[in-house]
Amino acid sequence: MKTKEVQSLYEKFILPTYTQIPVCLVKGKGSRVWDLEGNEYLDFFPGWAVSALGHCHPSVVSAVKKQASKILHISNNFLNLKQAQLAQEISNHAFPAKTFFCNSGAEAAEGAIKFARKFGAGSRYEIITFRKSFHGRTMGAVAATAQDKIQNGFQPLLEGFRYATFNDLDSVKAAVTDKTIGIFLEPIQGEGGVQIATEEFIKGLRYLCDLRKILLMFDEVQTGMGRTGKMFAFQHYGVEPEVMTLAKALGGGVPIGALVINDRVAKGVFGPGSHGSTYGGNPLVTAAALGVFRAIKKDGLLKKSKDMGAYLLEKLSGLKEKFSVITDARGLGLMCALELSQPGAPVVDAARKKGLLINCTQDKVLRIMPAMTVSKKQVDKAVKILEESFQEAYAEAKAV
Numbered sequence: 001m002k003t004k005e006v007q008s009l010y011e012k013f014i015l016p017t018y019t020q021i022p023v024c025l026v027k028g029k030g031s032r033v034w035d036l037e038g039n040e041y042l043d044f045f046p047g048w049a050v051s052a053l054g055h056c057h058p059s060v061v062s063a064v065k066k067q068a069s070k071i072l073h074i075s076n077n078f079l080n081l082k083q084a085q086l087a088q089e090i091s092n093h094a095f096p097a098k099t100f101f102c103n104s105g106a107e108a109a110e111g112a113i114k115f116a117r118k119f120g121a122g123s124r125y126e127i128i129t130f131r132k133s134f135h136g137r138t139m140g141a142v143a144a145t146a147q148d149k150i151q152n153g154f155q156p157l158l159e160g161f162r163y164a165t166f167n168d169l170d171s172v173k174a175a176v177t178d179k180t181i182g183i184f185l186e187p188i189q190g191e192g193g194v195q196i197a198t199e200e201f202i203k204g205l206r207y208l209c210d211l212r213k214i215l216l217m218f219d220e221v222q223t224g225m226g227r228t229g230k231m232f233a234f235q236h237y238g239v240e241p242e243v244m245t246l247a248k249a250l251g252g253g254v255p256i257g258a259l260v261i262n263d264r265v266a267k268g269v270f271g272p273g274s275h276g277s278t279y280g281g282n283p284l285v286t287a288a289a290l291g292v293f294r295a296i297k298k299d300g301l302l303k304k305s306k307d308m309g310a311y312l313l314e315k316l317s318g319l320k321e322k323f324s325v326i327t328d329a330r331g332l333g334l335m336c337a338l339e340l341s342q343p344g345a346p347v348v349d350a351a352r353k354k355g356l357l358i359n360c361t362q363d364k365v366l367r368i369m370p371a372m373t374v375s376k377k378q379v380d381k382a383v384k385i386l387e388e389s390f391q392e393a394y395a396e397a398k399a400v
Helices: 003-014 058-068 083-092 104-119 139-144 171-176 199-212 283-298 301-322 345-353 376-392
Strands: 025-029 032-035 040-043 097-102 125-128 161-164 182-184 215-219 245-247 257-262 325-333 335-340 357-362 365-368
Touching: 032 182, 032 245, 040 182, 040 376, 083 097, 083 257, 104 182, 104 245, 104 257, 104 325, 139 257, 161 171, 161 335, 171 199, 182 199, 283 301, 301 325, 301 335, 301 376, 345 357, 345 376
Parallel strands: 125 161, 125 182, 182 215, 215 245
Antiparallel strands: 025 032, 032 040, 097 257, 245 257, 325 335, 335 365, 357 365
16 A cells, blocks of 8 residues: 555545645654655654654553563453552652542643642632643643634633743732632643753742742643653752643653642542542553663763754754754753744755654644653754755745
């Protein structure tokens, strides 16, 4: 079968909810992927940031194979050894916590919203979120996501959200009312353009939450599991949240989400029957996630993410010096971006044709987020392709 035949099947049978790239990927290993025709690509936005260990990491593959031969799924009414062990791993690496497992970041966000409302006991139910945020596609997550393009067509939205400006503490203070129960944010806004929270902002939020008895809630769906050089991005700021959501890299390629509640607020809020997820945390996905933790520790991937991230950002900053169309190069660990003065789609298309896969968000921000297992040689190759792509994509993007 050829790619065009697959496209034909999509047109006939698949709802068109995604902007479809005319490439059918069928194999992956590390930072490399291959399409149906055998063309090879460097993947620097692997699986929408899901495959942070690279594609088909041996630790994850081995865990999945081993578990698949035993039992795939059991009801959450029964004890699940892998789930218990994974919750312990998360708590050991984050803070003393209780965890609820689900299937995605959006479900984790829904759980966080429900927890906050129940914690507020009916009198406090408002949650402050941020413009250019992204928390998922379910109705609660859409209401929390302060972007018109995500919300348009789905009104009326779930009530109880107030929107503030990222990195602007005064705007948060202005949004707080006597009904506010939570402040929910990404430490680094991913879909919002890799906007990095300042230390002053995060510490200011922590102080405000303590003062007003508000839950500080971190969406670490994209930043969690080592990508920023720490296991969780909140650890860069010297604060702890009451609520944290995880997904994407947690499963190394299989669908899993997690709602992590700090022990200091967990007791007495969620009880039997108050929340649930049929597939959440089944033996297969929790075995895979334990494989992710093992790989991060065994392969020293936190340090590698920090070191390779610094190297990548240095190279991207070099491109900024060469091309006037690049207005900023930023990042933390292996979560990097180039912001442009023009739409970034031409660069993405040119890079793909040369064998490099990246992403464009907010129209003018190129997201460059390779796996934590990426090599220096692969970074060098990717930056070379990017340089050639800038030269081809914009007539006005000539070397300064």
